[in-house]
Amino acid sequence: MINLLRRLGSRALSFLKRMGHMLMFLLNSIYYTFVPPFKFRLLLKQIRFFGNKSMIVILLTGSFTGMVMALQIYHTLNKFGSEALLGPAVALSLIRELGPVLSALMVTGRAGSALTAEIGIMRISEQIDALVSMALNPMRYLIVPNIIAAIIVFPLLAAIFDVIGIYGGYIIAVKLLGLSEGTYFSQIDIFVEWKDVKIGLYKSISFGIIVSWISCYKGYFTEETGFGAEGVSRSTTDAVVMSSVLILIWDYFLGSVLL
Amino acid sequence: MIEIIGLEKSFNGQKVLNGINLRIEHGEIMAVIGRSGGGKSVLLKNIIGILKPDKGSIIIDGVDITKLRGREMDKTRQKLGVLFQGGALFDSMTAYENVAFPLKEKIKIGKKALQEKVSKALEDVGLKGMEDKYPSEMSGGMRKRVALARTLITEPRIVLFDEPTTGLDPILLNSTHKLIRCTHETHGFTGIVISHEIPEIFDISDKVAFLYRGAIEEVGTPDEIKRSSNPMVRQFLTGSSEGPVELLCEKETRR
């Protein structure tokens, strides 16, 4: 019994320690975000990295999500004779929920995993040590550009996801289900408020921080997960799983607070 | 001057360094030889401050760096140039960018001057015309030499070389040694060279230290080491598999 308690206790302690370690990593990178010199070149490169890697997958998933939603919601609305509300229904769920969440999940799979692998490889091939030995701070050179790039790129990708999704829904609603073009867009105009856009924006900014933070952390400390190539592959998986779970939990939390 | 006193380091209970004492005078090149897996690279990483020792101190120019943290340590690192065993080239950068990187980040320098210096550095290591190659497109020996150029380009006052010539052909080996010697003559750095090149390493070093079982078994000028009566040193220099030095396979089975 005492043994069990002891084991539980040490588990809990090591969990807390790890959480503290991760939090320190984030605070550290926030510190270097505001202390010059700044690395604009690297920031631009990482913006390109996130955008370039995820664009196509965002376009694809965005359009199909909009189309599927239009189909599904149409049949429900049809029962009440309120098909006119199809546009706002699609647009609101995209802007407030699905756009930020799904695009964040897609970027996690595409760019987040690549980021963890890249930083992990830099760790095991001593490239990070080389930076340190040159008296250059790896936080500034590797981590901060990624976190800022994610804060910039995630809302943009979510916005693209929303727009493409709404047009996907439009194609289904107008071309397939015979809704009038005017109804679809004018109703969106009436129902979607600035507040909804802001909620989506807050969400995707925070998702950007979560994904870049977890991905960088897992790569940077890949040797905590395991050694060599195997360690990198495991931290990559860890980073994707952890980011995805955190995105969904944080989405619920933010959603209930911001409502 | 670098002074290492009673340095100890273990990994998960395995004692790698067990009380290292070593003194490298200003402007001197110290060669460190010893068994593979004997802890030479670990010693080097302790000097850079990438690994923290369990015990002991490392005094560089009068400052005990084992007590320094973050930014204070960076002040000492400004003086350092390090050639890592694996090269540690940035694989997102070409040969040119790799060599230019420390110069660009650390010293304000004009574009023209930078270009000249980097080209010269690459030429010195025999890699003229390879500027645009990425590390993944280079051979192991080429990577080593790019890394060497990157290490020397900032003209550091203290240079740590981890096996600068391993994997090079005999001609490149000699020209690399010559480059190290020449650079030493012009800039007069204090150096530590980890090497398996026996006897070539004796030609470029002022002193040689033999690392064995986590401690410095013997230090002396190359001549003293060559004439040493210590049976371990003798066996190591001749490379014989018979003698007092324990072989890897015995160690392996005991683990």
Ligand SMILES: Nc1ncnc2c1ncn2[C@@H]1O[C@H](COP(=O)(O)OP(=O)(O)OP(=O)(O)O)[C@@H](O)[C@H]1O
């Ligand atoms: N980060 C680490 N974690 C655990 N053990 C390590 C670590 N780094 C080195 N070791 C262990 O320390 C010992 C010495 O390693 P080191 O790399 O210093 O050898 P070396 O003398 O440089 O050998 P070589 O000449 O082959 O490069 C090895 O047994 C190695 O397993």
Ligand SMILES: [Mg+2]
């Ligand atoms: Mg080594």
